[in-house]
Amino acid sequence: MKFFDLFIKYFPSYMSAMKITLWVTAASLLIATLIGVVFAIFKISKFRILKSIANVYISIIRGTPLIVQILFIYFGFPMVFGFKWDWMVASVVIMSINAGAYMTELIRGGIEAVDKGQMEAARSLGLSYGQAMIKIILPQAFRIMLPSMINQFIVTLKDTSLLSVIAVRELVQNTKIIVANNMEAFIMYAMVGIYYWVVVSVLSSIAKMIERRTSYGK
Amino acid sequence: MANNKIVVKNLIKSFGKLEVLKDISTEIAEGEVVVIIGPSGSGKSTFLRCLNRLEEINGGTIIVDGYNLTDKKADINKIRRNIGMVFQHFNLFPHKTAKENIMLAPLTLKTMSKQEAEKKADELLRQVGLSDKADAYPAQLSGGQKQRVAIARSLAMNPDIMLFDEPTSALDPEMVGEVLSVMKDLVKTGMTMVVVTHEIGFAREVGDRILFMDGGYIVEEGTPDKLLNNPCEPRTIDFLAKVL
8 A cells, every 4th residue: 555655664754853843842832831931920910011021922923923923033033133043943942932922821811710819828828929829829720721731732733834934844844845756745745644633632632631630639 | 015916007908999998906915816797898808818918008007026017128928927817718729738738838938847847737637636637638628627727727837826717607507616616726825816707606705805897997896795795886786686
């Protein structure tokens, strides 16, 4: 069977492309989470300036297509600031900034979903705002957010395919190169679709498992 | 009086345009048990929450343990260690076991070693009669048990003032007794306590003084015997007629 032969033939090349896709996704999501925590705290703070900074950031990212962000940062920044991007660094930076905006909203929602009595109880014991956030509020917020965070992981994973426009050899770019050689567009694009589908399915079931494990006796 | 734990002078608190506390002044002595009663919306919970600055006040001064809470430079986190607070809805940390809830503050604030904190937690759980629930998560406890753990948690920092904000109001009737009995034990240890409650019986039994609040003022105060049996203000008489 042709599909199977091609699958075997290109398996090694897909594994290295998969490695890039997963690496970029995982690194970006990690950084995006940190960005998200900081900006979410900006958003709920009582300081107007911090709130505005967060709002402008989110509005720019949400209001422009990812592909424009990729082209702007990858080609635009070096022109003005006079440096050359390492493609891996560029990929992670771009995806982090993009996912960071969405994570900010997720994390803000998570923090606000935690009962406000939790903060009061923690503060009344003498914990500072930061200690209460880290020990009490964020762990509960992440628990609430877990399903939407996994969802964001899936979205970012699929979004990395757009990095093919700057020739990062992730799954889609890898497929484009292969198709240019063997002309098997039908089979190869079906194959890359299946690769994505499998990874996403695995992630979804891991998400469900984690959710069950962290239910604290409920 | 030299041994005043809490001194409140001309306290004013508003939420937006709504003034909920209008010129409150009172003094609470060391070891005194003060019970605050009054209709809902009278400002009694807000008053209690001002005492550890969970609410920022708009005027007046509050001095706790000699520290001026209204002073912007006051280290509120340090002052709060000395003031335990128990909430109507318990506010236990759901992602921690009963014992972890109790150990959290001493460990986070590094006032005890891990061993000391564990010892203290075991001791407190015994005190509130829940030694067998050390490893239970809040979701596995009944309302009364949750509130007893919450009391133990607020005692972990060895406070010498305890604030209770309607501690039995969210409980099923059959669980009120177990919480009140833990509180009565606490009274015997000489703890300074300020209790907002609807439990008139508790107020009568253990209160040194009762404050009756209405409309943002302390309308009347006195010993339980005087305030409950011989109130002078019409509003107090009216309120007591409804609840007794």
